Amino acid sequence: MGAVQLESVAAQHAHAKLNVDSLPQGPSLFDGNDTARIDGSKSDEYERFEKGLMQYGCAHYRRRCRIRAPCCNEIFDCRHCHNESKNSIKIDTARRHELPRHELQQVICSLCGTEQEVRQTCISCGVCMGKYFCEVCKLFDDDVSKEQYHCHVCGICRIGGRENFFHCSKCGCCYSKVLKNSHACVEGAMHHDCPICFEVGVQLLICICSILFDEWFNF
Ligand SMILES: [Zn+2]
Ligand SMILES: [Zn+2]
Ligand SMILES: [Zn+2]
Ligand SMILES: [Zn+2]
Ligand SMILES: [Zn+2]
Ligand SMILES: [Zn+2]
Ligand SMILES: [Zn+2]
DSSP states (O other): OHHHHHHHHHHHHHHHHHHTTOOOSSSOSSOTTOHHHHHSOOOHHHHHHHTTTTTSBOSSOBOSEEEEOTTTOOEESSHHHHHHHHSSTTSOTTTOOOOOGGGOOEEEETTTOOEEESOSBOTTTOOBSOSEEETTTTEEESOGGGOOEEETTTTEEESSOGGGEEEETTTTEEEEGGGTTTOOOOTTGGGSOOTTTOOSSSOOTTOOHHHHHHHHTTO
């Protein structure tokens, strides 16, 4: 038993991880229990799906699509790239703006260039445009080592692994489970300007403050 047993548990784990928050749309590659297709036979469909993984993106995300900003109709790698370019002091105040993230509708596949509505799998070439995909936040990221998850109560994507965090309804945010019985509640804690990343509210996936909260409470 030993080795064989372990291997199949690992395979199931990989399978489960791929499915978390990132079910491919359209013809599903991972339906049923056929882990064999993922670990063993590399079907054409699967190869198309995985093509270019971690090879595309910007300073902020690894992803296989770019976005069409609904505000100025221009194409950017991500909303942070848009904001760095359009919301900087170099732009005159009348034209300066942030991308209204929830209004994002169109993405452009980085592999085949097809523009399409926000979805995980390219309608044209079948590539997965983001291994992590959140339909609510319209977020794509191939780098799943961040362990992204969407907290339905916070209404945003966070990093660090769902299993490591709990949502405190009084604070209105997610904290590390290490703090479960010891954190001092601050109502709407995460809705104040963040002193670390200087974002208003904590809407940044990359914001590591939820992790740093560990340290703040241990002062
Ligand atoms: Zn814009
Ligand atoms: Zn970017
Ligand atoms: Zn494509
Ligand atoms: Zn999300
Ligand atoms: Zn939460
Ligand atoms: Zn709390
Ligand atoms: Zn922050």
